[in-house]
Amino acid sequence: MWSYILRRLFFGIPTLLGVTIIVFTLLYLAPGDPISAMVPSDAPLEVVQMIRQQMGLDKPLPVQYWRWLTRVAHGDLGNSLATRRPVLNEIRAALGNTFLLAVSAAFIGFTMGVVLGTTAAFFQGRWVDKVASAVAITGVSLPHYWVGIMLIIVFSVTLNWLPAMGMQETSGGSSLWTLLRHMLLPSIALALIPMGVITRMVRASVLEILQQDFVLTLRAKGLWSRTVTRHVMKNAAPPVLTLMGLQFGYLLGGSVLVETVFSWPGSGFLLNLAIFQRDIPMLQGVILVLATFFVILNLMVDILHSLIDPRIRRT
Amino acid sequence: MLQRLRPDRRHIMKILGGVVAGLMTLAIAWAPVLAQGKGGTLRIGMTAADIAYTAGIPDQGFEGYRFVGYQLYDALVRWDLSQGERLPDIAPALAESWELDKNDVHRWVFKLRRGVKFHDGSDFNADAVIWNWDKIRNKEAPQYDTKQAGEVAPRLTTIKSYKKIDDYAVEFTTTQPSSFVLFQLIYVLYSSPAQWDKVGKDWRAFAANPSGTGPFKMTRFVPRERAEYEPNKEYWDKIRVPKVDKVVLLPMPEPTTRLAALRTGQVDWIEVPPPDAIPLLKQSGFQIALRSYPHVWPHSLNLKQAPWDNKLVRQAANYAIDREGICKSLLNDTCIPATGVVYPGHPWFGKPAFTYTYDVKKAKELMKQAGFEGKRVKTSFLISTSGSGQMLPLPMNEFVQENLREIGIDVELLPIEWNTLTSWVRKGFAEEHEKTGAMNVSFNFLEPFSAFVRFFHSASVPPKSLNIMYYINPEADKLIEAAQAAFDPKERDALLGKLHAMVVEDAPWLFVVHDLNPRALSPKVKGFVQPQSWFVDLTLPWMEP
Numbered sequence: 001m002w003s004y005i006l007r008r009l010f011f012g013i014p015t016l017l018g019v020t021i022i023v024f025t026l027l028y029l030a031p032g033d034p035i036s037a038m039v040p041s042d043a044p045l046e047v048v049q050m051i052r053q054q055m056g057l058d059k060p061l062p063v064q065y066w067r068w069l070t071r072v073a074h075g076d077l078g079n080s081l082a083t084r085r086p087v088l089n090e091i092r093a094a095l096g097n098t099f100l101l102a103v104s105a106a107f108i109g110f111t112m113g114v115v116l117g118t119t120a121a122f123f124q125g126r127w128v129d130k131v132a133s134a135v136a137i138t139g140v141s142l143p144h145y146w147v148g149i150m151l152i153i154v155f156s157v158t159l160n161w162l163p164a165m166g167m168q169e170t171s172g173g174s175s176l177w178t179l180l181r182h183m184l185l186p187s188i189a190l191a192l193i194p195m196g197v198i199t200r201m202v203r204a205s206v207l208e209i210l211q212q213d214f215v216l217t218l219r220a221k222g223l224w225s226r227t228v229t230r231h232v233m234k235n236a237a238p239p240v241l242t243l244m245g246l247q248f249g250y251l252l253g254g255s256v257l258v259e260t261v262f263s264w265p266g267s268g269f270l271l272n273l274a275i276f277q278r279d280i281p282m283l284q285g286v287i288l289v290l291a292t293f294f295v296i297l298n299l300m301v302d303i304l305h306s307l308i309d310p311r312i313r314r315t
Numbered sequence: 316m317l318q319r320l321r322p323d324r325r326h327i328m329k330i331l332g333g334v335v336a337g338l339m340t341l342a343i344a345w346a347p348v349l350a351q352g353k354g355g356t357l358r359i360g361m362t363a364a365d366i367a368y369t370a371g372i373p374d375q376g377f378e379g380y381r382f383v384g385y386q387l388y389d390a391l392v393r394w395d396l397s398q399g400e401r402l403p404d405i406a407p408a409l410a411e412s413w414e415l416d417k418n419d420v421h422r423w424v425f426k427l428r429r430g431v432k433f434h435d436g437s438d439f440n441a442d443a444v445i446w447n448w449d450k451i452r453n454k455e456a457p458q459y460d461t462k463q464a465g466e467v468a469p470r471l472t473t474i475k476s477y478k479k480i481d482d483y484a485v486e487f488t489t490t491q492p493s494s495f496v497l498f499q500l501i502y503v504l505y506s507s508p509a510q511w512d513k514v515g516k517d518w519r520a521f522a523a524n525p526s527g528t529g530p531f532k533m534t535r536f537v538p539r540e541r542a543e544y545e546p547n548k549e550y551w552d553k554i555r556v557p558k559v560d561k562v563v564l565l566p567m568p569e570p571t572t573r574l575a576a577l578r579t580g581q582v583d584w585i586e587v588p589p590p591d592a593i594p595l596l597k598q599s600g601f602q603i604a605l606r607s608y609p610h611v612w613p614h615s616l617n618l619k620q621a622p623w624d625n626k627l628v629r630q631a632a633n634y635a636i637d638r639e640g641i642c643k644s645l646l647n648d649t650c651i652p653a654t655g656v657v658y659p660g661h662p663w664f665g666k667p668a669f670t671y672t673y674d675v676k677k678a679k680e681l682m683k684q685a686g687f688e689g690k691r692v693k694t695s696f697l698i699s700t701s702g703s704g705q706m707l708p709l710p711m712n713e714f715v716q717e718n719l720r721e722i723g724i725d726v727e728l729l730p731i732e733w734n735t736l737t738s739w740v741r742k743g744f745a746e747e748h749e750k751t752g753a754m755n756v757s758f759n760f761l762e763p764f765s766a767f768v769r770f771f772h773s774a775s776v777p778p779k780s781l782n783i784m785y786y787i788n789p790e791a792d793k794l795i796e797a798a799q800a801a802f803d804p805k806e807r808d809a810l811l812g813k814l815h816a817m818v819v820e821d822a823p824w825l826f827v828v829h830d831l832n833p834r835a836l837s838p839k840v841k842g843f844v845q846p847q848s849w850f851v852d853l854t855l856p857w858m859e860p
Binding site: 031032033035036037038039040041042043044045047048050051054079082083084085090093094149152153156157160163164165166167170171172260261262263265269270272273276277278 | 465779
């Protein structure tokens with residue numbers, strides 16, 4: 001097992017390198033200039049040139065990439081072009097905030113998805129199935145930034161139950177209760193897509209298992225429906241787990257739109273800002289870290305597969 | 316027999332005089348205490364997505380100066396933002412007085428204010444001034460900061476040298492006689508050399524623990540989330556000791572989020588509420604502050620290409636725009652029509668021979684004179700999808716497009732992202748945009764350099780500055796140079812008025828609207844003054860309990 005994990009991690013390196021090369025190239029192909037975000041448009045040419053030199057932006061693209069990669073190999077993601085703060089510190093703070101949202105959105109989305117999907121499959125064709133499927137399709141179809149704005153209008157502006165933005169009291173106070181209150185609305189907005197996707201996957205997966213012979217055998221033997229359900233769920237789990245891993249990865253990437261709507265200072269908010277400022281080290285850093293998360297999450301899902309389904313052997 | 320005491324009038328006057336003098340002394344002594352008595356926490360939702368650079372001269376343009384630069388730091392002179400009825404005057408700040416050398420009009424001497432301390436307790440003096448100028452001018456100095464230098468350099472074009480005279484006097488020389496010196500020095504903010512040493516001679520560390528001489532001290536800083544200030548109780552200007560107990564700045568780039576935060580009471584003040592929400596906010600008792608300020612939303616025309624190389628077409632296009640319609644139907648009266656670079660009533664407006672009202676008949680007549688009767692002309696405008704000061708660029712440009720179609724000008728709109736547009740503005744009409752007809756970028760006209768020199772002097776063509784139109788008019792150059800050399804403000808304003816009238820007639824821009832700087836405040840915010848400026852005085856407001 002350990003050699004499998006190490007091998008998978010090793011094969012993750014070319015994936016990460018590929019991602020960084022694509023991002024680096026795309027950023028340079030995109031119109032715009034990081035200097036434009038840093039100084040007024042009528043800044044003297046010599047100052048612009050000096051900043052360009054100081055930031056190493058005057059060097060050819062491969063040289064810039066190589067310099068960046070060498071630094072990364074030493075554990076240094078560089079400094080933000082826009083704020084000059086170390087990229088690593090910025091990412092750490094932002095990812096921590098996004099992680100909170102991702103975990104709570106995953107909890108809401110995955111729980112709802114599994115419950116709705118299983119119920120729909122067991123009651124296939126009946127009104128419960130139709131309602132669950134409608135909820136799932138609505139979750140996937142609604143733009144989550146729109147849902148975010150609607151939640152703010154209803155629960156913050158009209159009912160005044162929950163705060164509309166931020167992650168702590170605007171006057172400065174913070175506590176666990178305050179954090180939970182601030183997290184609820186963005187978590188619900190973020191949970192809708194995973195809930196919809198997982199409901200549909202669980203429903204399809206459970207239906208497929210329900211039609212298999214062993215289920216008929218279990219039922220014929222007169223086993224309790226709870227026991228049958230357990231066997232069905234265990235067999236339906238692998239594809240759902242893969243999907244959950246990917247969905248959690250997306251959630252960790254943060255939602256640019258939801259975090260912007262709720263002014264939540266997470267990785268999506270950071271990415272959005274970095275794109276507008278053409279902050280190359282920041283973008284590269286965030287994407288590298290997120291890609292690493294994806295590689296690790298995929299690996300974890302694979303390991304979980306083998307634990308759930310002994311037929312899959314990882315050697 | 317008891318004699319009735321009847322004090323004479325002189326005696327009464329003496330007593331009254333004593334009482335008045337005593338009360339005045341008490342009032343002066345207690346002014347800072349009284350000023351601080353109002354208190355409260357003022358929470359501001361900004362349009363920026365991050366807190367501006369806090370080490371001295373800020374980034375993020377004038378929003379950076381508004382909420383960070385002018386609150387934590389001072390310049391030698393300052394804008395007096397205590398009233399909104401007229402344009403703000405320039406007042407003494409870290410310099411108590413200044414003088415132009417009568418024998419050498421290139422030399423200015425500034426007497427510094429004594430007893431001013433930075434937030435870290437170190438003294439402000441001539442050495443600190445020179446150290447700060449080295450920070451932005453002397454590339455060999457250890458404290459040279461390219462970020463601050465890059466931000467302020469375009470505003471200091473005529474300052475040639477700086478020198479200490481004694482501990483409380485410095486001199487500046489200019490490349491040419493320039494009456495614009497005060498307007499330039501107002502952007503140079505002074506950071507504490509002692510604090511820079513203390514934090515390890517590092518601007519990044521300084522930005523996390525800034526020290527200026529301004530009315531506020533920064534107490535907390537969380538990137539992209541908040542900055543918190545407390546009043547500088549030892550501020551040198553006792554009248555401007557802040558009245559609030561605390562200010563919290565919150566970056567909120569999304570307008571609907573700012574609006575919701577204000578309506579739910581999470582913030583007390585938001586910048587630029589969405590125009591369509593203003594009636595509702597008014598109904599709900601929120602204060603809406605609107606006032607003219609030096610902002611203009613124009614299209615800089617490409618005078619090297621047809622049809623904009625023809626003055627009559629430019630004038631016709633200016634007559635074809637329904638500015639009132641834009642302000643009423645799209646922006647809910649949060650703007651006023653622009654018939655020039657500056658607005659009517661501004662000291663530099665002058666007496667233009669042309670007043671660009673919405674007059675389609677006249678516009679068509681001018682098109683006819685230009686030789687375009689019955690013909691359709693094609694052009695393109697490079698516009699942004701959003702951006703600082705850009706208002707609502709897409710619907711506003713569609714409105715202008717429709718207006719111009721009426722007089723035979725077919726405009727293709729080329730929307731691009733804001734950062735890309737600003738990088739094109741630096742290059743001007745070149746490369747793939749050589750034949751583009753106009754670029755739509757809003758500008759400030761805070762001082763004569765920003766209003767005229769950078770746009771309409773022949774020496775300001777790209778890549779030097781923003782005369783992207785290639786407006787070359789020797790008469791305009793002469794007027795600019797004469798205004799710069801006029802040290803009597805009235806004479807200077809008269810010359811700028813003449814220049815403005817000339818620019819309006821030549822129409823190198825499509826003058827569209829002036830923004831009214833909308834902001835919405837909770838009814839609990841008291842004492843706020845909306846000045847005719849990009850900046851605000853945060854020492855004035857306080858919060859009602």
